[in-house]
Amino acid sequence: MKYRELGESGIQVSLICLGTMTWGEQNTREEALAQMDYALEHGVNFWDAAEMYPVPPRKETQGDTERCIGDWLKRTGRRHDVVLATKVTGRSDRSWIRDVRETRVNRAQIIAAIHGSLKRLNTDYIDLYQIHWPDRRLGLWGEAGASYVHKQTADETPILEAMETMTELVNSGKVRCIGVSNETPWGVSQYLEASKQGCQRIVSVQNSYSLLNRVYEHGLSEYAFREGIGLLAYSPLAMGSLSGKYIGGRTPAGSRKALFPNFLTRYESEQAKECIVQYARLAESHSLHPADMALAFVNSRPFVTSNIIGATNPDQLKQNIDSVDLTLSDELETAIQAIHLRCKHPAAA
Numbered sequence: 001m002k003y004r005e006l007g008e009s010g011i012q013v014s015l016i017c018l019g020t021m022t023w024g025e026q027n028t029r030e031e032a033l034a035q036m037d038y039a040l041e042h043g044v045n046f047w048d049a050a051e052m053y054p055v056p057p058r059k060e061t062q063g064d065t066e067r068c069i070g071d072w073l074k075r076t077g078r079r080h081d082v083v084l085a086t087k088v089t090g091r092s093d094r095s096w097i098r099d100v101r102e103t104r105v106n107r108a109q110i111i112a113a114i115h116g117s118l119k120r121l122n123t124d125y126i127d128l129y130q131i132h133w134p135d136r137r138l139g140l141w142g143e144a145g146a147s148y149v150h151k152q153t154a155d156e157t158p159i160l161e162a163m164e165t166m167t168e169l170v171n172s173g174k175v176r177c178i179g180v181s182n183e184t185p186w187g188v189s190q191y192l193e194a195s196k197q198g199c200q201r202i203v204s205v206q207n208s209y210s211l212l213n214r215v216y217e218h219g220l221s222e223y224a225f226r227e228g229i230g231l232l233a234y235s236p237l238a239m240g241s242l243s244g245k246y247i248g249g250r251t252p253a254g255s256r257k258a259l260f261p262n263f264l265t266r267y268e269s270e271q272a273k274e275c276i277v278q279y280a281r282l283a284e285s286h287s288l289h290p291a292d293m294a295l296a297f298v299n300s301r302p303f304v305t306s307n308i309i310g311a312t313n314p315d316q317l318k319q320n321i322d323s324v325d326l327t328l329s330d331e332l333e334t335a336i337q338a339i340h341l342r343c344k345h346p347a348a349a
Contacts, residue, residue, distance in 0.1 A: 007203025
């Protein structure tokens with residue numbers, strides 16, 4: 001395994017991060033426990049969760065992902081071997097997450113959220129606590145693509161309020177460092193401004209990044225890199241689409257597309273489908289599995305701190321972790337860029 005520093009925190013995390021959002025929905029508790037055993041055995045010390053997980057979010061299962069991790073920690077006693085990340089839910093109408101009319105990232109709700117996560121996780125601290133998405137309204141998860149549509153909201157929670165609260169958590173010892181997710185260059189700049197006012201400095205931004213969505217490269221990559229903020233890349237396989245398993249309209253039994261078809265719509269435009277086919281053919285021409293090439297591409301970006309993989313079976317987990325040892329040739333890099341230039345960001349989110 002390879003390791004990189006989490007921002008400027010001094011914490012070393014594995015280049016492959018264990019994503020957990022299927023635990024409690026697509027994966028059972030026993031399967032989750034087995035994934036954690038295997039991942040740590042193979043050097044993956046960085047695990048990412050959220051209070052909202054598993055996905056798709058439902059009242060009946062909310063928090064079960066963190067409970068799986070908490071069960072593992074209680075069973076093994078290996079808390080100090082793991083860099084544990086989780087997230088506080090952004091603005092949403094999922095009132096059941098915290099028994100409120102609307103989830104927000106204000107002081108009261110952040111404090112309520114951290115206490116809930118600590119209890120479910122069976123730990124007294126979280127290594128990286130992240131704001132899952134902003135309190136202000138943005139087009140996310142394919143809603144507005146790569147275009148910004150301003151949605152002014154009079155009651156936005158000030159970023160400074162959120163950061164002062166997160167800083168309290170760090171000072172209390174409940175959190176070691178903080179990060180953000182699904183953010184823009186402007187948003188990251190405001191978090192950094194808050195650090196100039198005495199708040200803890202963010203160390204990471206967790207955004208979608210893959211061969212189908214390289215929007216992060218436009219402005220945010222340089223800005224964050226120069227400021228010492230690492231990218232935690234999520235959906236590196238575009239919810240499995242870049243593995244090639246859905247090409248030609250295939251829908252494997254038990255796959256996310258079979259179970260939750262609405263989750264993959266952003267990857268099913270004609271342009272996205274054509275792009276996926278081109279990347280699959282390119283990988284196969286270099287004797288690579290399409291998933292291996294897609295993951296190796298993300299792993300090799302200098303601004304990526306960790307690549308958040310997600311697996312629902314042991315074979316997928318092994319393949320995803322093994323991608324850390326792959327190196328793309330200059331010829332393959334050039335060919336990838338040529339495809340990208342022909343169909344930029346077909347699944348921007």
